[in-house]
Amino acid sequence: MRTAEERAGRALWGGLESMITPQVPVVEPALAGTFRDLPDINVVRHARRLLALAESASPCSPRHPAPRAARAVTG
Known part of the structure; x- marks a missing residue:
């Protein structure tokens, strides 16, 4: 399963301090306005x-x- 960023071919979420979140139609509604979890x-x-x-x-x-x-x- 490919992630939204893999499908877009670019980063959609900003860093921890940037507060940038993707919106519809860039991502599906369930992900819009969310922050990406860190892998650590x-x-x-x-x-x-x-x-x-x-x-x-x-x-x-x-x-x-x-x-x-x-x-x-x-x-």
């Missing part, structure tokens, strides 16, 4: 959970449950 993601273990951390987004936890021995006790 770090996966770390914290409080017996794996977290995926990106500089441009909030942390998220993988959807797959951890092995039984590593599951956090909640409640």
Whole structure:
């Protein structure tokens, strides 16, 4: 699957500080006005959970449950 930038043959999103976002009809409506995520993601273990951390987004936890021995006790 080709990305919108590959189809356009040029960069459509600006850098982090430029605040440039593509608009329709350059990209499909779902991408219009959005910022592109950075590829720099770090996966770390914290409080017996794996977290995926990106500089441009909030942390998220993988959807797959951890092995039984590593599951956090909640409640």
